[in-house]
Amino acid sequence: MKIQSQFNKSQCLIIVVFLIFSFLFSGCIQEDPISVHTGVGSITGRVFPKEDTVIVSARQGTALIASTTVDTSGGFKINELRTGVYSVDVEANGYGKYTENDVTVYEGATTAIGDIWLKPFPEQISDSNPRNGQMDYPVEGIITFKFAQAMDRRSVEAAFNINPLIKGHIQWNAEETEMSFIPEPQLVPSTSYQVILSTSAKTKSNENLAFNYVISFSTTPLKIVRTNPLNGTVGVSTQSGLLFNFNSVVDKNSLKNGLLINPSILGDLNWVDNKTVIFTPGSFFAPETDYSVRLEMSIQDIFGKRLTVPFIFYFRTETARVIYNFPQNGANYVERGTAISFAFNAEMNQQTVQQAFQIAPATAGTFQWESYSKVRFVPTERLHPQTFYQIMINSNCQTLTGQGLGEQFSFSFTTSP
Secondary structure: OHHHHHHHHHHHHHHHHHHHHHHHHHHHOOOOHHHHOOOEEEEEEEEEOOOOOOEEEEEEOOEEEEEEOOOOOOEEEEEEEEOEEEEEEEEOOOEOOEEEEEEEEOOOOEEEEEEEEOOEOOOOEEEEEOOOOEEEEOOOOOEEEEEOOOEOHHHHHHHEEEEOOOOEEEEEOOOOOEEEEEEOOOOOOOOEEEEEEOOOOEEOOOOEOOOOEEEEEEEOOEOEEEEEOOOOEEEEOOOOOEEEEEOOOEOHHHHHHHEEEEOOOOEEEEEEEOOEEEEEEOOOOOOOOEEEEEEOOOOEEOOOOEEOOOEEEEEEEOOEOEEEEEOOOOEEEEOOOOOEEEEEOOOEOHHHHHHHEEEEOOOOEEEEEOOOOEEEEEEOOOOOOOOEEEEEEOOOOEEOOOOEEOOOEEEEEEEOO
């Protein structure tokens, strides 16, 4: 019985040691070193050919987040990246810049983008724009080659080819080391292009390119670049127009049919240029009103490219107010036969305006409306000489859409002897 008791104690000791060892050992094992940090992951890949000068960068927009070099096999890994979408740039001396877009990093995971093959520059080319593989290149952009030495213009221009074909003209710098192709009127939105500079291009010293130089890129879709007012603007003038600026030459009929304003208001489209248009309302925008403006996906440019998503923005108009009065406030020597005029920034309910009008000293007269926003009070008799008059329009008057004045309006003047 004594021997059995000692055996049981030995068994317990072994089990305890085993459990402690298992716990410590399991704490040392991780599938990925980054998994202990929440909200981060990594990007990995390989670059060919293997060059010591390779730099791999992860960016979000224009912001550089992290960068690294490659190992002896051309492999790279960028750790500790927060979850999100990145573009990965790969650069090396003597090679064109490579960009991989829309690389998603997941928490605790490694995103592999595979093998990347850099395209070397022919020794006569030092740089080019756009870069090979670039996406969302501006349609207003130009195509540029920079050369390491002066080039023979005729041979370079003959060696230049862009597909799909597009009209344009070529410009050179004075040193003949930079050539630019300027598309006319622009590059086509949402289009994949391939630019080739063939081996027939040669230098002034009669040296040809060793191989065809090829750039592939794609352009941005049709989009609205700018509006006025901006989305969310408060206090927009009721007499304001709406400006839309596109990145491409817009088909006018499609814009006319695809522009929706709520609350609805009639107006005209006046073109500033072939990419910029102003909607001019036929009447005032209603004061103190929230408006939404929607441009439908049916809107297209002259190349038949449409908006990829509806474009919507909002604004709120200013309060109703008096924007003009005559005589001016504080005027002296006002002619006694003068009519008193004022104008509003909205179409007004005429009866409420006439009821809100006050003049002191009390003066009989009639109201003459030029429009729903402009009115004159014409005294029945000439105003008194050398008299101080005060005019007031209280805030009880209303617009045709039911809004009152933001505040009471008053002004004063003194008549002539």
